[in-house]
Amino acid sequence: MVNEQITAAVASLRKGNVIAFPTETVYGLGADISHPKAIQKIFDIKGRPPDHPLIVHFAKSAELEFWAENIPTTALMLAKHFWPGPLTLILPKSRHIPLSVTGGQDTVGLRVPSHPVALRLLEELGGYKAIAAPSANRFGFVSPTSADHVKKEFGDRIDIILDGGSCEVGLESTIVSCIDNEVAILRPGGISVLSIENVLKQKIFVRSHGNSIRAPGSLTSHYATTTPLEICHGESLFLRSSILLQQGIRTAVIVRSVREDFVQDANNKLHCVFMPNDPVRFGRDLYATLRRLDNENFQQILVEAPPDNLEWLAIADRLNRASYSFYK
Ligand code: TXA
């Protein structure tokens, strides 16, 4: 990434434009929070409801007290330990954060990203400046993990897309609420629940769609493919694959631990994607794989269910929400 591109992106932000930039989690659609029109453009481009709050990104952890108020010790400990990095803290907002950014709420999501391009962009924008940035995808759909994903989705609507390569984490930041002296995980993500519990030396409540029961109304569709996606536990993966095959439905199957006979069978008749059986690497590849399959005209995507443990929680959460329309 050449310096001139970052300088051009900063100039564009200062003019009140929206740009796309890489973070270690996913690509973001960024606007300078001091430009109300630029904030509005983010909502317009994404097709996002106006009461859905944006995460505010800044470069220096030391500025936390400028952007938030009544910061509990737990939040300070988490910021010290995990910033820069894939952690978003929900805190009471300071007067420097416009209500348009928080969807009218008096709390704000704050994050110092670790991707070098994101950090240089924020640093060049200047001290006590911040960028509001949701993931750079249409509201409800799969997040982008490369500049190419953003270009395909919004190419004609954004002037500048900074290319920082493929995102290292590949899943969004972990969102931790530190409001009213309670710590809760609102979205599992790039930082595991266990490592947060280790830093705070306490059990943390997780409000996620991880392995929750799929009941109408209990889940909202998000991170969704346009091709219907179904999660299959254990043997049902083999059963469902053969039923769909018999019905002549063009099916892609995402697997991570499979039986030999299935692999052999699959190689001939099914489109199989073999993913790493490791949550970090699986997470890194997931969105790119879903986007690729979505572009290949399959009628159905089957995914082998992730293991039911905390390390796979963020992946289980995203897959469950992506499959929502299938179970609705
Ligand atoms: O990894 C990430 O967090 C990426 C990169 C670009 O930083 N950003 C991202 O933003 O995932 P977005 O807008 O796609 O998701 C932000 C989530 C939303 O679910 C929103 O509801 C939640 O953060 N959020 C933001 N502010 C909040 C607040 N004050 N209270 C509760 N939830 C909040």
Ligand code: MG
């Ligand atoms: Mg998003």
